[in-house]
Amino acid sequence: MISVEDALGQVFALTDPAPTEVVPLVQAAGRVLRAPVRAGRDQPPFAASAMDGYVVAGQVAPGQTFRVTGEAAAGHMFAGRVGPGEAVRIFTGAPVPDGGTHVVIQEDVSRDGDTITLLDSLGNGPNIRPQAQDFRAGDQISAPRRLRGVDLGLIASMNCAEVTVTRRPDVAIIATGDELVMPGENPRADQIIASNAFALKAMAEAEGASARILPIARDTEASLRAVFDLAQGAHMIVTIGGASVGDHDLVGPVADSLGATRSFYKVALRPGKPLMAGRLGKALLLGLPGNPVSSIVCGHLFMRPALRAMLGLGHYPLPTASAALACDLPANGPRAHYMRAALGPEGTIDPVASQDSALLSLLAQAGALLVRPPDDGPRKAGEQMRYIPLDL
Numbered sequence: 098m099i100s101v102e103d104a105l106g107q108v109f110a111l112t113d114p115a116p117t118e119v120v121p122l123v124q125a126a127g128r129v130l131r132a133p134v135r136a137g138r139d140q141p142p143f144a145a146s147a148m149d150g151y152v153v154a155g156q157v158a159p160g161q162t163f164r165v166t167g168e169a170a171a172g173h174m175f176a177g178r179v180g181p182g183e184a185v186r187i188f189t190g191a192p193v194p195d196g197g198t199h200v201v202i203q204e205d206v207s208r209d210g211d212t213i214t215l216l217d218s219l220g221n222g223p224n225i226r227p228q229a230q231d232f233r234a235g236d237q238i239s240a241p242r243r244l245r246g247v248d249l250g251l252i253a254s255m256n257c258a259e260v261t262v263t264r265r266p267d268v269a270i271i272a273t274g275d276e277l278v279m280p281g282e283n284p285r286a287d288q289i290i291a292s293n294a295f296a297l298k299a300m301a302e303a304e305g306a307s308a309r310i311l312p313i314a315r316d317t318e319a320s321l322r323a324v325f326d327l328a329q330g331a332h333m334i335v336t337i338g339g340a341s342v343g344d345h346d347l348v349g350p351v352a353d354s355l356g357a358t359r360s361f362y363k364v365a366l367r368p369g370k371p372l373m374a375g376r377l378g379k380a381l382l383l384g385l386p387g388n389p390v391s392s393i394v395c396g397h398l399f400m401r402p403a404l405r406a407m408l409g410l411g412h413y414p415l416p417t418a419s420a421a422l423a424c425d426l427p428a429n430g431p432r433a434h435y436m437r438a439a440l441g442p443e444g445t446i447d448p449v450a451s452q453d454s455a456l457l458s459l460l461a462q463a464g465a466l467l468v469r470p471p472d473d474g475p476r477k478a479g480e481q482m483r484y485i486p487l488d489l
């Protein structure tokens with residue numbers, strides 16, 4: 098059995114960054130930027146007033162008076178100059194007229210007709226944002242990066258209406274097993290509801306993939322072959338179940354018969370030991386175990402980083418954080434254990450009551466996977482432990 102780290106390295110070796118496409122900014126949220134964006138203009142494009150008040154020229158002091166000669170508002174510049182002894186009424190965001198050096202806020206002014214007098218409360222800030230204070234024409238936003246709301250705002254303010262992003266990788270998800278029926282169907286007494294594909298589809302889509310759930314493959318070679326056929330064109334094929342050593346676990350043999358090359362089978366991991374990865378045609382083939390928690394944990398540990406690699410974000414495991422253990426833990430065995438755990442309000446982490454890999458309800462309650470490396474010694478309450486936040 099190989100380690101989680103080696104297995105992930107081999108999965109990365111099977112991924113290539115997907116091609117790019119140009120999309121309008123309104124469709125770019127959450128996509129991965131692949132070409133740098135260059136600012137088309139300075140921001141602000143002119144020296145701008147930061148406050149509502151009066152712009153004047155030269156030094157200011159309480160008691161000074163000025164004659165108001167005009168008005169500048171946002172989107173309505175004042176074409177003239179501000180000369181000595183003159184003031185221009187100005188509003189936040191308006192271009193500061195030539196000659197203006199200070200914007201005196203209106204609370205620090207008394208006005209009588211066209212004359213203003215500066216009050217004792219006068220502040221000393223110029224209240225002017227210099228041209229290009231935020232960014233200059235030609236400044237760049239680097240790629241690759243996942244585009245958040247703030248990035249889209251910044252790109253828009255650079256006057257760019259389109260961006261080059263990674264095309265959504267196509268993920269085909271295949272659940273396998275004679276016991277499975279889709280939600281909403283009428284299961285026989287010996288059947289259960291196929292659940293894992295729904296979780297994995299949502300996780301893949303949240304990463305930026307376009308995911309499709311194929312028909313359930315039955316435990317026959319012919320059925321599996323027929324469903325694999327429907328996965329053609331996918332960048333990633335994710336199978337669920339049929340990965341273990343039982344007589345009806347056919348995913349590996351059928352994939353082999355279709356020409357798949359296998360990078361590894363079985364990882365020193367709990368849950369998720371019977372994980373398989375390889376290549377089928379041009380697609381990365383991830384064979385996940387069927388137990389619901391095992392398949393979802395493997396989805397976090399392998400499918401999500403593989404999708405990020407395909408999106409052009411590099412080869413990294415999911416990031417971890419640390420929290421104080423809420424209870425003592427016995428020594429771990431030889432497999433890395435990703436324990437379902439709840440995060441407490443005061444930075445604590447508490448493994449849920451049972452770590453059985455069939456208990457989806459407990460995984461749904463857990464906000465984290467507590468990471469126990471292989472052969473990790475016993476741990477005491479209060480020790481800092483690494484964990485993976487489960488935000489998807």
Ligand SMILES: Nc1nc2c(c(=O)[nH]1)N[C@H]1C(S)=C(S)[C@@H](COP(=O)(O)OP(=O)(O)OC[C@H]3O[C@@H](n4cnc5c(N)ncnc54)[C@H](O)[C@@H]3O)O[C@H]1N2
Nearest residue numbers: 272291292293337338339340341346370386387388389391
């Ligand atoms: N003799 C051994 N038996 C098992 C071993 C082993 O090493 N030796 N490993 C165990 C471990 S660990 C796991 S994990 C499972 C993985 O088995 P499979 O990948 O072959 O999964 P299945 O047998 O098909 O299913 C396991 C379990 O999960 C349910 N299942 C399957 N697909 C779905 C789905 N899409 N949605 C919901 N539930 C699903 C299935 O009904 C089974 O209950 O093998 C152990 N056995």
Ligand code: MOO
Nearest residue numbers: 368369370391454
């Ligand atoms: O590894 Mo299995 O996934 O322990 O249940």
